[in-house]
Amino acid sequence: xxxxxxxxxxxxxxxxxxxxxxxxxxxxxxxxxxxxxxxxxxxxxxxxxxxxxxxxxxxxxxxxxxxxxxxxxxxxxxxxxxxxxxxxxxxxxxxxxxxxxxxxxxxxxxxxxxxxxxxxxxxxxxxxxxxxxxxxxxxxxxxxxxxxxxxxxxxxxxxxxxxxxxxxxxxxxxxxxxxxxxxxxxxxxxxxx
Numbered sequence: 001x002x003x004x005x006x007x008x009x010x011x012x013x014x015x016x017x018x019x020x021x022x023x024x025x026x027x028x029x030x031x032x033x034x035x036x037x038x039x040x041x042x043x044x045x046x047x048x049x050x051x052x053x054x055x056x057x058x059x060x061x062x063x064x065x066x067x068x069x070x071x072x073x074x075x076x077x078x079x080x081x082x083x084x085x086x087x088x089x090x091x092x093x094x095x096x097x098x099x100x101x102x103x104x105x106x107x108x109x110x111x112x113x114x115x116x117x118x119x120x121x122x123x124x125x126x127x128x129x130x131x132x133x134x135x136x137x138x139x140x141x142x143x144x145x146x147x148x149x150x151x152x153x154x155x156x157x158x159x160x161x162x163x164x165x166x167x168x169x170x171x172x173x174x175x176x177x178x179x180x181x182x183x184x185x186x187x188x189x190x191x192x193x
Contacts, residue, residue, distance in 0.1 A: 001028070007035040007063070012108060014039050015046045016115045022052070022070050023117075032066045033059075040064045050074075085120040086187035087113075092131040094193060106132070109193070110139040114146055122152040122187070124180055125172075129193075130159045135168040143171045156180060 002021050006014040014032055021030045032043055040056055043066045047054035053069040093102030094109055110132070113119065123146065125133050132139050133155045147153055153172030160166040160174060184190055 001031060003031040003033065005033050006039065007033060009034070009039070010104075010108065011038065011042060012112045012115075015042055016112065018043060018066075018068055019046070019115075022068065025070060027070050027072050027074075029067055029069045032068070034064050034066060035062050037062075037064075040066060043068065083121065084186070084188040085118075086122045086124065086183060086190045087120045088124045088126060088184065088190060088192045089129040089132065090126045090192060092128045103138075107138055107142075110142045110146075113151075114142050114149075119146060119149050119151050120191075122154065122183055123172075124175075124183065125153070125155045125159075126180070127156070127159050128163070130155045130163060130165055130169075133169060133171050134160070134165045135170055137170065140170055147171060154180065154183070 004014070004017050004021070006017065009017075014034055018030050018032045034040060034043065044054050044056060047066075047068045051074045053071070053074075055067045055069075057065045057067075059065050091102075092106065093099060094105035095102050123143075131137060133143065133153065137143075143153060154175040155169060155172055157166070157174040157176055160169060166174070
């Protein structure tokens with residue numbers, strides 16, 4: 001039975017690695033060892049929302065063994081059509097509050113997008129979101145993976161100009177507000193971050 005030692009891993013890596021194993025098995029169990037309650041809750045929610053059975057055993061202290069069981073016919077089917085999903089990223093931080101936490105959450109989010117089965121069609125970077133597509137960004141590697149999977153990456157030209165970053169763009173194309181508005185209007189689903 002495959003076992004993942006995910007102690008010390010931050011969200012969403014325990015779920016992503018568990019999902020990778022489950023995706024290649026017609027049926028079976030995956031054990032994920034984690035060292036915090038949040039990871040336990042995240043793995044449990046992932047399993048339940050995808051129709052898998054889940055069992056959690058406290059191995060002592062903060063160490064938990066989460067067993068996710070996939071049976072023939074279990075697993076999520078259907079879902080939202082993401083063929084024209086557009087994600088508009090309006091900040092270099094995810095959420096409001098601590099800048100350090102917001103930066104870490106954004107890195108985790110962009111990385112998580114690289115691991116999703118269905119990728120968005122387009123990522124639009126607006127306002128301080130353009131810092132993520134320019135020199136020095138900590139998410140460039142993940143954005144390169146997404147671009148290699150066909151995800152269109154566009155940065156607002158006025159925003160790059162405002163922050164004096166036009167010459168530092170490292171990935172994607174420069175766009176204008178009319179083109180960005182058109183892409184948003186044509187998208188079947190738009191998410192704003």
